[in-house]
Amino acid sequence: xxxxxxxxxxxxxxxxxxxxxxxxxxxxxxxxxxxxxxxxxxxxxxxxxxxxxxxxxxxxxxxxxxxxxxxxxxxxxxxxxxxxxxxxxxxxxxxxxxxxxxxxxxxxxxxxxxxxxxxxxxxxxxxxxxxxxxxxxxxxxxxxxxxxxxxxxxxxxx
Amino acid sequence: xxxxxxxxxxxxxxxxxxxxxxxxxxxxxxxxxxxxxxxxxxxxxxxxxxxxxxxxxxxxxxxxxxxxxxxxxxxxxxxxxxxxxxxxxxxxxxxxxxxxxxxxxxxxxxxxxxxxxxxxxxxxxxxxxxxxxxxxxxxxxxxxxxxxxxxxxxxxxx
DNA sequence: GCAATATAGTATGGTATCAAACTAAATGGG
DNA sequence: CCCATTTAGTTTGATACCATACTATATTGC
Numbered sequence: 309x310x311x312x313x314x315x316x317x318x319x320x321x322x323x324x325x326x327x328x329x330x331x332x333x334x335x336x337x338x339x340x341x342x343x344x345x346x347x348x349x350x351x352x353x354x355x356x357x358x359x360x361x362x363x364x365x366x367x368x369x370x371x372x373x374x375x376x377x378x379x380x381x382x383x384x385x386x387x388x389x390x391x392x393x394x395x396x397x398x399x400x401x402x403x404x405x406x407x408x409x410x411x412x413x414x415x416x417x418x419x420x421x422x423x424x425x426x427x428x429x430x431x432x433x434x435x436x437x438x439x440x441x442x443x444x445x446x447x448x449x450x451x452x453x454x455x456x457x458x459x460x461x462x463x464x465x466x
Numbered sequence: 467x468x469x470x471x472x473x474x475x476x477x478x479x480x481x482x483x484x485x486x487x488x489x490x491x492x493x494x495x496x497x498x499x500x501x502x503x504x505x506x507x508x509x510x511x512x513x514x515x516x517x518x519x520x521x522x523x524x525x526x527x528x529x530x531x532x533x534x535x536x537x538x539x540x541x542x543x544x545x546x547x548x549x550x551x552x553x554x555x556x557x558x559x560x561x562x563x564x565x566x567x568x569x570x571x572x573x574x575x576x577x578x579x580x581x582x583x584x585x586x587x588x589x590x591x592x593x594x595x596x597x598x599x600x601x602x603x604x605x606x607x608x609x610x611x612x613x614x615x616x617x618x619x620x621x622x623x624x
Numbered sequence: 625g626c627a628a629t630a631t632a633g634t635a636t637g638g639t640a641t642c643a644a645a646c647t648a649a650a651t652g653g654g
Numbered sequence: 655c656c657c658a659t660t661t662a663g664t665t666t667g668a669t670a671c672c673a674t675a676c677t678a679t680a681t682t683g684c
Contacts, residue, residue, distance in 0.1 A: 323592040325604045330498045331516075332611045335538050337495040339618040340488045342642070355670060358489075373632060380493050385671050387634060392669080409632040409679045434481040440617050445610055446483045452607055453490045459598050460497040500672070513640060531662055543641055545664055550639080567649045567662040630681070639671085646665070652658085 347429050350396070350422045355381075355389050360398060360415070360423040368415045371404065375413060380461075398422050505587050508554070508580045513539075513547050518556060518573065518581040526573045529562065533571060538619075556580050 320328070345354045352360075358379060363370075370378075376386040390413060393399045398419030404410035415423075478486070503512045510518075516537060521528075528536075534544040548571060551557045556577030562568035573581075 322596055322601050322604070323589050325601065325608065326592045326595055326599065327588070329604050329608055329611065330494075330502075332608065332615055333491050334495050334499065336488075336611060336615045336618060337492050338538050338641090339615070341492065343618070344488075345642080353669060371632075380496050381670085382672060383633065384635080384673085388670075404632095407632080407680075411633075430485070431481050434484045436621060437484055437617060438480055441484065441614055443480050443483065445613070446480070446487050449607070449610055449614075450483065450487055450490065452603055453487065453494060455603070456599055456607075457490055457494045457497070459595060460494060460501070463594060496671090503672080511639060529662075539640085540642060541663060542643085542665075546640075562662095565650075565662080569663075626682105626684090628681100628683085630679105632679075633677085635676075636674085638673090641670080642668085644666085647663085649660100649662080651660070652656105654656090654658105 343433065344430060347433060349425045349429055350398075352422060352426055353392075355385075356393055356396075356398075357423065357426050359389055359393060360419055360426070363399070363413070363415045364420060364423050368399075369412050371410045371412060372401075373410070393419070396422075501591065502588060505591060507583045507587055508556075510580060510584055511550075513543075514551055514554075514556075515581065515584050517547055517551060518577055518584070521557070521571070521573045522578060522581050526557075527570050529568045529570060530559075531568070551577070554580075 341354050348354070348357055359375065362375070362379060366378075372386045372390060373383060375390075376383045379386075381389075390399065390401060394401055396418075397416055400414045400416055402412050402414065404412050499512050506512070506515055517533065520533070520537060524536075530544045530548060531541060533548075534541045537544075539547075548557065548559060552559055554576075555574055558572045558574055560570050560572065562570050
């Protein structure tokens with residue numbers, strides 16, 4: 309049936325495919341983060357949890373500017389998220405003793421506990437994905453998505 | 467050097483890996499959509515473009531409820547996006563002749579043109595990803611991410 | 625030293641988003 | 655037929671986010 313002369317050019321251009329990919333990623337993000345947000349305890353939002361989680365896993369004591377950079381949000385957004393977490397007493401913000409412009413962000417015991425609660429609440433949801441989303445699929449996707457993220461990161465097109 | 471008894475258990479649990487994956491996806495979404503949003507013409511936002519794009523590609527005349535479902539946002543969000551697009555005269559919203567509760571959403575010529583302009587503006591950005599993000603990588607990722615999206619979609623955990 | 629520049633953080637205004645509460649219209653079971 | 659329930663859409667209040675413009679402190683070049 310199929311002959312050499314029947315080979316068709318790609319139906320989608322590279323740009324169309326990449327656009328579809330980013331679209332798919334956008335919807336996944338939306339679904340995952342609303343589902344996750346719904347089960348977070350202590351009135352935490354996804355953004356707030358992300359910050360607490362970062363401090364637990366990567367260590368606290370960073371400046372707001374560093375956190376904004378690492379979590380890929382603007383400094384204005386970080387100002388707002390930090391203020392909300394501080395009001396909940398989940399973090400403490402202290403002036404930097406050396407640089408008069410800067411501040412330093414520290415976890416409180418309550419913050420650490422809230423983060424642990426949130427992790428506990430999330431595990432059952434994540435577990436449900438198995439076996440439809442296999443471990444191999446996840447480990448296969450991760451490095452490729454890291455390449456994509458890293459490219460976007462470098463070509464910040466700002 | 468390496469012996470059978472040296473085989474280690476997985477360093478990360480399935481849940482941790484999946485969480486990392488969703489995290490990566492979240493950051494990619496953030497970076498891509500801010501970059502994309504910056505170059506959209508006619509004061510379009512990503513959400514507004516997404517709606518116009520859907521109407522061009524999948525046909526117009528749908529109800530707000532259908533659009534909300536298809537684009538994975540709440541009806542409240544759709545109400546807001548439709549109002550903004552209507553104010554720009556990029557869509558027209560008409561009452562459904564049969565169902566007195568419903569409305570129908572139609573593209574205007576201006577809306578179609580604005581969407582085309584936006585696509586033209588986006589292509590150079592997407593092209594820049596080549597060859598770091600290969601076509602094969604994109605075509606490889608797409609079906610797997612569709613599986614993930616589809617799982618999230620079905621288990622809406624709502 | 626000091627003026628120009630860079631960097632840290634904040635404030636403002638606008639869009640997107642959700643959840644929850646609401647109105648109006650359709651549908652279905654006595 | 656009518657009341658209860660469902661469905662379509664809107665409104666409100668809150669958070670997140672960006673862009674832009676601003677203040678204050680540091681750094682650098684001369």
